[in-house]
Amino acid sequence: MHIKDRKVWRAxxxxxxxxxxLIRVQVGQLGITPAFLRATSDVLQKHxxxxxxxxxxxxxxxxNAAxxxxxxxxAVCVHQIGFTITLYRRQGLPRPSNTQPLNEAQREQAAAEAAAAEAEAAAAAAEAAERRAAKKRAGQQKPQQRPPEFSVL
Known part of the structure; x- marks a missing residue:
């Protein structure tokens, strides 16, 4: 890409x-992973x-990251400053071959992991609801029982 074009896209x-x-994505502790590349490629394809x-x-x-x-x-790096890189790719280009979607076995494994995590979260939520209900029951009065501040009357 010519320097004049870079200046236009930077502006x-x-x-x-x-x-x-402007859409921002952040590289986490794991570095540049395939999931990060897929997400960034989708953003570049769209925007x-x-x-x-x-x-x-x-x-x-x-x-090195750029x-x-x-x-x-x-894509083309149009600007770098500090810990930030701005990338440009012409819209409508097909997804690069090195960031293709997951194959069938990987999709099934990801779906199974997601289902297991969902079930675990549901069990934790049910347990938390039961604990809240038990606390509420413990604090309630029995029928025909007055609160302690009214017992002297």
């Missing part, structure tokens, strides 16, 4: 950022511009 990204319309923030624990420096993201996302 457009800054304008979107001022309007709070064309994305700002990537490198988190504290990701262990990557900005220049090179990796450009290569894997088929």
């Amino acid at each position: 457009r990204a800054e304008a979107l950022a001022k309007q709070k319309k 064309g511009l994305v700002r990537v923030k490198l988190g504290e624990g990701c262990g990557l420096d900005r220049a 090179d990796v993201l450009e290569r894997y996302l088929d």
